[in-house]
Amino acid sequence: MVATAARKAGADRAASLRIGPLSKTFTLKTGPLRTETVQALGDIRLDVPGGSFVSIVGSSGCGKSTLLRIIAGLETSYDGSVTLDGRPIGGPGLDRGVIFQEHRLLPWLTVEQNIAFGLKTLPRAEVARRVREHLELVGLEGFAKAHPHQLSGGMAQRVAIARALVNQPRVLLLDEPFGALDALTRIQMQQEILRIWEAQRTTMILVTHDIDEAVFLGDEVVVMSSRPGTIRKRLPVGLPRPRDRSSPDFIALRKEIHREFFTASELPFAYEI
Amino acid sequence: MSAELASDARSAQRAGLRAGAKTGALRSRLGALAGVLPGVLGRAALYVALPVALLAAWQAAFALGYIRPILLPPPTRVGKAFVDLAASGDLFRHLGVSLLRVLEGFAIAALVGLPLGIGIGLSRTLDRLTDLIIQLTKPIPPIAWIPLAILWFGIGEAGKVYIIFLGAIFPILVNTIDGIRQTDHRHVELARVLEVTRRRFILQVVLPGALPNIMTGLRVGLMVAWICVVAAELIAASSGLGYLIMDARQMSQTDQVLVGMITIGAMGKLLDVVLRAAERRLITWKTTFSGS
Numbered sequence: 306m307v308a309t310a311a312r313k314a315g316a317d318r319a320a321s322l323r324i325g326p327l328s329k330t331f332t333l334k335t336g337p338l339r340t341e342t343v344q345a346l347g348d349i350r351l352d353v354p355g356g357s358f359v360s361i362v363g364s365s366g367c368g369k370s371t372l373l374r375i376i377a378g379l380e381t382s383y384d385g386s387v388t389l390d391g392r393p394i395g396g397p398g399l400d401r402g403v404i405f406q407e408h409r410l411l412p413w414l415t416v417e418q419n420i421a422f423g424l425k426t427l428p429r430a431e432v433a434r435r436v437r438e439h440l441e442l443v444g445l446e447g448f449a450k451a452h453p454h455q456l457s458g459g460m461a462q463r464v465a466i467a468r469a470l471v472n473q474p475r476v477l478l479l480d481e482p483f484g485a486l487d488a489l490t491r492i493q494m495q496q497e498i499l500r501i502w503e504a505q506r507t508t509m510i511l512v513t514h515d516i517d518e519a520v521f522l523g524d525e526v527v528v529m530s531s532r533p534g535t536i537r538k539r540l541p542v543g544l545p546r547p548r549d550r551s552s553p554d555f556i557a558l559r560k561e562i563h564r565e566f567f568t569a570s571e572l573p574f575a576y577e578i
Numbered sequence: 579m580s581a582e583l584a585s586d587a588r589s590a591q592r593a594g595l596r597a598g599a600k601t602g603a604l605r606s607r608l609g610a611l612a613g614v615l616p617g618v619l620g621r622a623a624l625y626v627a628l629p630v631a632l633l634a635a636w637q638a639a640f641a642l643g644y645i646r647p648i649l650l651p652p653p654t655r656v657g658k659a660f661v662d663l664a665a666s667g668d669l670f671r672h673l674g675v676s677l678l679r680v681l682e683g684f685a686i687a688a689l690v691g692l693p694l695g696i697g698i699g700l701s702r703t704l705d706r707l708t709d710l711i712i713q714l715t716k717p718i719p720p721i722a723w724i725p726l727a728i729l730w731f732g733i734g735e736a737g738k739v740y741i742i743f744l745g746a747i748f749p750i751l752v753n754t755i756d757g758i759r760q761t762d763h764r765h766v767e768l769a770r771v772l773e774v775t776r777r778r779f780i781l782q783v784v785l786p787g788a789l790p791n792i793m794t795g796l797r798v799g800l801m802v803a804w805i806c807v808v809a810a811e812l813i814a815a816s817s818g819l820g821y822l823i824m825d826a827r828q829m830s831q832t833d834q835v836l837v838g839m840i841t842i843g844a845m846g847k848l849l850d851v852v853l854r855a856a857e858r859r860l861i862t863w864k865t866t867f868s869g870s
């Protein structure tokens with residue numbers, strides 16, 4: 306129904322992204338006359354085909370957020386090129402949706418007002434229709450009039466997802482969107498994101514600390530190394546969906562990514578970095 | 579104190595039980611009331627305990643002959659003066675005059691201060707243009723303006739309203755600017771990502787976020803306005819609570835001086851209660867620490 310219609314609409318709307326060569330240096334003022342530079346990204350090259358799902362993993366401070374912020378258009382000074390369907394990115398735009406680590410809902414607006422906040426000016430009935438449709442999409446029909454402080458963390462993040470999707474972006478950028486959630490809710494949200502992606506076929510770029518999550522969701526897992534942030538490895542995930550987290554292939558892939566961060570002897574029990 | 583609370587609780591419960599025994603239908607209702615009542619009574623008792631104790635000590639000091647009534651008349655005498663002034667209508671006439679002046683001065687201060695503060699908060703140019711003037715005039719106590727106000731406006735209403743306006747506008751202005759400047763940068767980023775219009779950004783992000791500060795500014799402004807009206811009336815007026823106090827002092831009626839002072843305090847409290855209630859209705863989304 307809604308899903309298949311949106312899928313048709315989305316299929317040709319998904320945008321492909323071409324990154325690189327891209328580097329980014331921050332200049333910090335450390336004294337009245339002194340500045341220091343931090344190279345956050347060094348020579349990143351990454352092509353993301355339209356409609357695909359890319360997971361990015363990397364240790365803290367390796368520049369994942371910086372990369373997403375550049376794609377989102379929030380960070381406009383960088384060296385190199387980032388193009389969306391061939392057009393260079395020069396600032397934020399509705400063709401890219403962002404889901405931040407914290408939900409960033411406006412506490413004084415209700416759930417439906419928060420979702421409509423991102424919507425460009427439309428006739429009132431159309432706004433109501435789209436808000437309702439997206440509330441359904443994230444399974445929060447009953448909470449249209451609730452305020453953010455009345456929601457659980459997972460529910461708030463689902464509202465944030467609805468808000469990011471309501472303008473039908475062609476790329477969805479997710480910066481550790483479930484990092485603050487408990488393990489059970491996180492798994493539930495991963496399934497939800499997958500369902501939405503399968504329905505809408507938006508291009509997805511997901512930054513995460515959770516290797517399990519990266520493998521479960523991505524068509525490809527990109528491993529980044531730090532200082533400066535570069536791409537160390539790209540691993541295609543050839544497994545059919547829905548993926549079984551306990552299948553030998555899944556576990557093997559998880560181990561392989563893990564070895565990028567830890568030597569064999571220090572492999573911890575839980576695969577999280 | 580705790581013994582008092584406990585006995586409150588017990589008597590309330592007894593009352594509830596006795597009444598409940600009469601009619602079966604009322605029983606559960608009254609039972610519930612008896613459960614709530616001790617808490618309410620206890621809190622009310624805690625709220626007034628200190629003032630009541632102070633009044634008792636004051637009265638006792640008089641009864642024991644420690645203080646001369648001309649310097650500090652006892653509560654009973656102040657109470658009598660209050661009843662007399664209220665009965666003659668003088669008290670309410672003066673109160674009404676003062677209140678009207680405050681509301682005029684405060685309303686003008688809000689009408690000027692809110693738009694100006696919002697403008698300055700949003701525009702760096704306007705901020706630069708006005709900052710020095712604001713910083714230089716802010717520390718001048720409104721009372722220091724009284725001589726000029728008398729020169730400019732005479733001792734009519736306008737001069738007093740002007741003093742009140744000066745007292746109230748700075749808290750309103752400064753808090754409004756502060757509130758707008760404290761807009762969460764994460765919300766600013768969100769608005770950029772979603773490309774919301776400037777109008778929507780101001781109406782749905784900046785102003786609601788600044789509202790708690792704006793309400794604080796209004797509350798402080800109203801309090802300062804109330805302080806200013808009395809100060810202005812003490813110096814140049816023929817009506818109002820400040821005049822009532824000054825007039826009573828000249829007649830050595832200390833009890834009436836105290837009635838005037840207590841009325842000022844009570845009215846100030848009442849105004850604050852009204853604005854706080856307005857604040858609670860406006861800002862329902864905020865969950866903050868309210869003491870433990």
Ligand SMILES: Nc1ncnc2c1ncn2[C@@H]1O[C@H](COP(=O)(O)OP(=O)(O)OP(=O)(O)O)[C@@H](O)[C@H]1O
Nearest residue numbers: 331332333343345364365366367368369370371372
């Ligand atoms: N605004 C900034 N000014 C200066 N340096 C910055 C700024 N933002 C990020 N950096 C630096 O750039 C590097 C990469 O930061 P970034 O936030 O992209 O890391 P990250 O991979 O997202 O880390 P995490 O997983 O902890 O979120 C860090 O060394 C950080 O200190």
Ligand SMILES: [Mg+2]
Nearest residue numbers: 369370371480
């Ligand atoms: Mg980050």
